[in-house]
Amino acid sequence: MDLENQKRVKEFADKYGAENIVVVLGAAEGEAAGLAAETVTNGDPTFAGPLTGVQLGLSVFHVCEPEIKDEIDEAVYDEQISMMEMVLDVDDIINEMTPIREDYCKYL
Amino acid sequence: MSLLQGKKVIIIGDRDGIPGPAIEECVKTAGAEVIFSSTECFV
C-alpha cells in the first residue's frame, strides 16, 4: 500500500479508535486486496511503510465482497460497480480476504 | 449487525479495479461516513 495512505490510515485509527473504522478496498486482484488487508490488520508485509509492525486489526473488506455489497443500495451498486464485477475475479478476492480477516481483524 | 452503519470508512480504491469515488458513492448509501478516499495506481 502507498506509504502516504498507510500514514493516513494510522492517523485515523489513532484519532477515531480502530474499533470505529472500516477499510473498504477496490483492488483489481485477490493478491493485491490481500496485501492491502494485511497491511491494515497485521502491519505492512513489505516492511516499507509507517504500518510496518503495527497491528491495527482494522475491519477490512473488498467492496465486491457480499458482506459489503449486501449493505449498499442496489441501484447505486449497479450503477457504480456491477459492470466491473464481471471483470474482476470476485471468488479469488473473497478467498484472499477471508483468512486475513479471520486471523488478524480484532473488531469483528 | 450492520458493518457500515455509523462507521468511519477509509477507502483504498484502485485505478484498474474500483476507483475511490465509486466506492464512496456506494458506502454512503449504507450509512457510513467516509473519512478518507484514495485511489492507487500501479501503472
Place this chain on the structure above:
Amino acid sequence: MNSVIKGTSYVLVHVPDMVIHNGTTQTTERTVNPNSEYLKQIKDHLRSFEQVVAYLPNQTYIGNLIPEELGKYEQPWHDKNLDNADRFGKYGEIMPQDEFIILMQMCDVFDLVKLESSFLEGTKKKLKNHPLFDDDLMQRIKAGEDVAVIKKYVEEEHAEPLYHNGNLVGCVKRAHDLDVNLNAHVMHENLVSKASNVLALLNLVYKNNINREDIDYVIDCSEEACGDMNQRGGGNFAKACAEVAGFVNATGSDTRGFCAGPTHALIEAAALVKAGVFRNVVVSAGGATAKLGMNGKDHIKKGLPVLEDVLGGFAVLVSENDGINPEINLDLVGRHTVGTGSSPQAVITSLVSSLDKAGMKITDVDKYSVEMQNPDVTKPAGAGDVPLANYKMIGALAVKRGDIDKKDLASFTEQHGMQGWAPTQGHIPSGVPYIGFCREDILEGKIKNTMIVGKGSLFLGRMTNLFDGVSFIIEANKGKSEPQSTISEDKIKELIAQALKNFASNLMAE
C-alpha cells in the same frame, strides 16, 4: 478534410543502472529503509541488454513482432525469447544505456552532463556505426572529464550521478544552486525525457523517409514538466526536442493529461491539420525514469527479473490528407467530462459511446487500442491484465447495448482486442502503441478501423478527484476529395455587399 497518420516510430531505452538509482520505488526505499533486502537483491535481478532485446513484448513495441503473433505465445513471456530478435526494428530501436548517456549529453545545451573520458571515447566509437548519428549530432559531444572531477560534482555539488554497469561514468549537474525545479534530480529526469523523445523523432524521420524541414509543429506529451521556480511547468519540451532533431521550420508546445496525454495530443494535432493551421504535426513523447522498477518489489518477490527496465518513447506524424494513409475521424471523438462520474462503467461508456453519432455498433470497430500495458509486468504486481480488463468492460457495454449476445463476450475480447506489450511508462501504453501496426493493418486491408482510447488518473496530481479519458477513430482513407461548398457564389457576393454596406454606414455615423 480529415488528417492522416503518415508515419510512426517507437523506441525503448534499456537503463538498468537508472532502475536502481532513479526509479521512485527504489529511491523511496533508500530513504525509508536504506538497508533493505530489496535494495541488496535488485542488482541480481536486472536483465542484460541481450535479454531485453530478445523479450517478446519489446520486439513487438519496436515493430519486429506483430500483436497477433505475440498473442500466440503463452504467458508469462519473461522466460521466452524471440529467436531472430534485433535491437533495430521496423518502427524504431532499443538503445543500450551507454549510447543513451551520450545522447543525453547531445541533448544538453547548458553544459550540465559531464562524462568520464574513457567511457566517452569508448562509447563514441560504438555510436559511429549507428545510422542516426550524423556529424551534427556527433559534434554536440563535449570533451571528457577525469573521474575525480565527476566525483567532486556528485559529492560536493549535489550532481545526479550517471552509472553504467555499476561504475560512475558521469553526472548531471544542477542548473541552479537554490531553485528546486532546476536541481540535479529534475534536470536528470528532464534530460532523459528529452533525449528519449529526440530518439523517437530521429527514428520517425529515418524510418519513414520524412523531410525534417517539412515538420511545422511538434506536440510533446511526455510526463515531466520543465521550468524554473517562477513557472514550474513553463515548457517547452517540444521545441527543445525539435531543435536537436533538426526540425528547423517547426515550433511546438507541450500537452499533459497523465496517461491520457498522448490521445489528447493526437486529437489536437488532427484538429490543427484538419483546420489548415499546419500541414505536418508530430506528436511525440520521451520516457519517465521515475517509473523504472515501479513494481520491482513484486517482481523480485516472485523470482522474476525487474521487468520495468526500459524507458519508452514514440512519435506519430499527423499530416494533411494524401488520399492514401488512414484518416483520423474527428467526428467521432469520445470524452470523459466533468459530469461523467468515475465509476468504471461510466468512464468506458463515455469513451465508447461516441460511436452513437455515426449510428455504429461497438462491433463495427475492428480493433480497440486501449491501455496496452504488458501483462507480464502488471499481473505479478496485483494490477491484473489491464488491456483485458478494458476489453471485458467494452464487451460488457456491448452486451448492455444489445450489440452482442452475452455468450459472445469471450470471443469479443479475442476478436476486437489484443494482448498488451507496452512498458508501464504511464503515457506510453495508453492507446498509442497500436498506431504503427494499425496504419499498416488498414493500408493492407486487414482491418477497416480502430478506436484509440487514452485514460488518465488525474487524481494523482491532487488537484481534482476526477478521472479522465478521450478516444478517437482511425479509419481507412476515403479518398482525397475537395470539400463540397455548401454556400453558393451568389450568396457570398450578397454577404460581402452587405458587409461593405454596414462598414460604410458605420463610417458615416462616425
